[in-house]
Amino acid sequence: GENVEQHPSTLSVQEGDSAVIKCTYSDSASNYFPWYKQELGKRPQLIIDIRSNVGEKKDQRIAVTLNKTAKHFSLHITETQPEDSAVYFCAASRTSYDKVIFGPGTSLSVIP
Amino acid sequence: DGGITQSPKYLFRKEGQNVTLSCEQNLNHDAMYWYRQDPGQGLRLIYYSQIVNDFQKGDIAEGYSVSREKKESFPLTVTSAQKNPTAFYLCASSIPRPDSYHQPQHFGDGTRLSIL
Numbered sequence: 001g002e003n004v005e006q007h008p009s010t011l012s013v014q015e016g017d018s019a020v021i022k023c024t025y026s027d028s029a030s031n032y033f034p035w036y037k038q039e040l041g042k043r044p045q046l047i048i049d050i051r052s053n054v055g056e057k058k059d060q061r062i063a064v065t066l067n068k069t070a071k072h073f074s075l076h077i078t079e080t081q082p083e084d085s086a087v088y089f090c091a092a093s094r095t096s097y098d099k100v101i102f103g104p105g106t107s108l109s110v111i112p
Numbered sequence: 113d114g115g116i117t118q119s120p121k122y123l124f125r126k127e128g129q130n131v132t133l134s135c136e137q138n139l140n141h142d143a144m145y146w147y148r149q150d151p152g153q154g155l156r157l158i159y160y161s162q163i164v165n166d167f168q169k170g171d172i173a174e175g176y177s178v179s180r181e182k183k184e185s186f187p188l189t190v191t192s193a194q195k196n197p198t199a200f201y202l203c204a205s206s207i208p209r210p211d212s213y214h215q216p217q218h219f220g221d222g223t224r225l226s227i228l
Contacts, residue, residue, distance in 0.1 A: 099145075
């Protein structure tokens with residue numbers, strides 16, 4: 001069945017450094033790739049998403065890249081801050097009427 | 113103020129007992145979802161519903177049941193057949209579109225279920 005893998009499972013970076021989280025998906029028909037941030041004990045919140053017709057999208061310190069040929073996409077956070085510490089989930093889905101498949105998550109710690 | 117409300121925040125269940133988790137949304141979203149989250153793990157889909165009076169099983173539906181009698185409500189019942197129900201349960205909603213593009217999901221604050 002459909003599967004989304006995510007690496008690394010944990011990541012520690014110094015404040016101000018960059019963080020990169022990588023995901024691969026198995027369903028070649030996937031065309032929507034959201035990223036969610038979940039702080040401890042809170043709800044996941046969408047931070048950025050990308051659709052299959054673009055290769056890169058940026059929003060301030062956050063960027064996402066997509067390589068459809070290789071079936072992988074990545075989240076890049078620059079100039080990390082302690083408030084970036086959270087669990088990040090990547091996900092993939094086909095059409096609006098299909099279920100979303102989530103990756104297992106990456107726990108990011110930003111050390112002051 | 114629009115959003116998704118899950119209740120209760122904490123729930124305790126005795127062995128052999130069914131419990132129902134509430135999920136209500138006032139976002140006018142057609143699609144609603146239930147996920148289970150275990151410590152250190154991702155979100156696993158239990159059930160989802162794209163429209164009132166219709167729902168589909170997700171990846172881990174065994175031991176769970178749902179209903180979708182109203183657009184705003186999608187309650188989840190954890191039955192006694194679910195042998196390991198201790199987890200964090202998240203409800204989400206979204207707007208399905210007739211085109212090929214998905215819309216992001218909005219999540220509730222979750223219900224933490226524990227076995228007594």
